[in-house]
Amino acid sequence: MNSKVLRFANVAAIIATIVINALANILPINGLDTGTISDSFPVRFVPAGYVFSIWGLIYLGLSAFAVYQALPKQANNPAIAKIGWWFVASCGFNSAWIFAWHYLQFPLTIVLIIGLLVSLIMIYRQLSSVRAEASTADRWLIHTPFSIYLGWATVATIANATIVLYDAGWRGGPLSDSVWTVILLVIxxxxxxxxxxxxxxxxxxxxxxxxxxxxxxxxxxxPLVMNAAIVAAVAIALLIGLALIRSLPTQRRKAMA
Incomplete structure (x- = not known):
């Protein structure tokens, strides 16, 4: 019975989250567009507008997870059991953040986005223990969506923190905005x-x-921020290449050496 309640709660949670995020810009909530609020702050750790289209991929992946985990055959899936109620919690933090952001409650937004980040870290850690034994379906419908979500939450938390600090009146002294952005990119x-x-x-x-x-x-x-971002992107591209090589069977790695 508890498993059934959890599976229903997961579906309801993602539906509510998607609806709230959609209404945030359709209405918009408090008469303010989500991106417009972000653009009103001259902070440097903010990507171009097209980058935020990743939310479509995130919600597609999370919706696929919600449907997959609700299937009767997945009732005893250990990966889903590992996640527990953390997914519902993450949806709650996500939805609450939207309201705090649109009503310009910036100190509250950082608390909520950290809550979201912690929820996703807990999910990621729990899934790590069953990653090696994951089926193809589990990899694509459970592990990958949460990896993407955690990656974006990492970026969003850093960006959110810079905005909260700017709103509080801190301008980074004695370092410039550009130097701080370089530091954040290194992190x-x-x-x-x-x-x-x-x-x-x-x-x-x-x-x-x-x-x-x-x-x-x-x-x-x-230029300092742009060049640092390019170097950081190249470094991550190399890390992705390393991850791909390490993911290959031992025999294939030896053949490539």
Whole structure:
């Protein structure tokens, strides 16, 4: 019975999240567009507008997960059991963040997005223990969607933090905005390297690559940021290549050496 309740809650949670996110820009909530609010802050760790289209991929993947986990054959799937109620929690943080953002409650947004990030980290950690035994369906419909979501939440949390600090009046002194952005990009590459060494997760790194290319495009008027973003993107592309090589069977790796 508890499993059935959880599976229903997962479906209801993603439907509610998608509806709230859609209405945020259709209405829009509080008369403000999500992207317009972000663009009102002159922070550098923000990618070009097209990069945010990744939300379509994220919600497609999460919807596929919700349908998959609701199938009777998945009632005893250990990967789904590992996730537990963390997915419902992540949807709650996501939806609450939308309202806080649109009503310009920026200190609250950082609390909520950290809650979202922690929820996704918990899901990722739980799934890590069953990743090696995952079926093809589990890899594409459970592991990959959450890797993509966690990758984007990582980028979004950093961006959200820079906006909250700017709104609070902090301008980065004694360092400039551009220098701080370079530091944040370095942190992003370090996270990608950590994930590569621990999980060989191509999907997670692919999201960071997508975001950093977008930052280079958006911040073309600031050479230091643009060049750093390009270098960071190249570094992550190399990490993705490393992850691909490490994912190959031992025999094929030896043949390539």
């Amino acid at each position: 992003g590459v370090c996270l990608a390297a950590f994930i590569t060494l621990r999980q060989r997760d191509i999907a997670y790194n692919g999201v960071l690559l997508w975001a950093f290319i977008g930052i280079a495009v958006k911040q073309a008027a600031f």
